[in-house]
Amino acid sequence: MLALVVGLLPGAVSPADARPDPRWHFYTRDRTRYVSPWFAGARRIMVPYGCTRAPYYDPDPRCAHHRGFHHGIDVAMPCGTPLYAGRRGRVLSPSAPGRPGPAYGVHPFRIRSAVGGHVRDILIGHARRVYVQPGEWVRRGQLIARASDSGAPDGCHLHFEVRLPGRGYTGAIDPSSYLMLRPA
Template identity: 60%
Template sequence: MRRLGAVLAGLLLAAVLVPALTGPARAGDPRWVFYTHDTTRYSSPWFAGAHRIMVPFGCTRAPYYSPDPRCAHGHGFHQGIDVAMRCGTPLYAGLRLRVVSNATLGPAYGDNPVLLRSRRHHLDLVVGHTRRVYVQEGEVVPRGTLFARANDRGAPDGCHLHLERRALGGDLSTAVSPRTLMHLTPAGPA
């Protein structure tokens, strides 16, 4: 009789946990809007899992950016790549970098952005919308190191990673596409 009770309790627990774990995990953040026709999920050394791009680098119809003369139809220009991912997704250093002061970054990157620098590669990397940062200014971050987790701070469109590549010591006007640096590898359709 005890064994039957234990089996029933296990089945009841499974009936409660399985939908709770599989339903929301597959649904994603209800605030996500994808401003691209690309439905591919990508993996990268910069983050755990495989995720879709929400807003690619360049001209976009996403409403968060002011009209830019480089773009048609009054569209704005996005200086990075936004990758949709659940809050708490681990973010890893894709190459050896040093943490530098984020004082020059505005509120659009959230309240805890990370600014990373590589003199060897002549670049700065802005990582926006982080929940927890495990590194400090001045610290060298070896490749593969967990340095932060994704969040939705400062992001009206849900949890995602914003990655922006700039010239070494450069400002927003020096941003170029980070796609090659991210080593995005197709992992299949969404």
């Protein structure tokens, strides 16, 4: 009964949300559901970081068989899933160097974060509702946006990317340790 009531609350997403988006296509054998400080619920990876069979990316010289390179990690989640700041940082101006292009949706945003002397720009792609302003400091656990399909033909998901500061996608690094996925 409680689950029913929670499910009816506007904007609520149950942790075990099982409504798959028919547009999702999973380019990984990993069927594990993960939790992370960056999003609500337990979710599957849709496209991992690195060379991929997913057809959305131009062939990359690093990849065999003319495959493309995915610069972030895509995590499948229903539209409206709450996204949180997984670490403290400052929201960059959209026009700061390394500005994300339209493939990231209408409201991509970046959080510049420093840990252990390493400054990184963490890019959140495909968000539609963004609750933070450029220049604002965000604390870990703060609601920052909601997932959407903005700029994403393959359904609602979070594109999570980590870049060297001020760099474009060519400055992307493996974001796994920043996303902090743990099996649910």
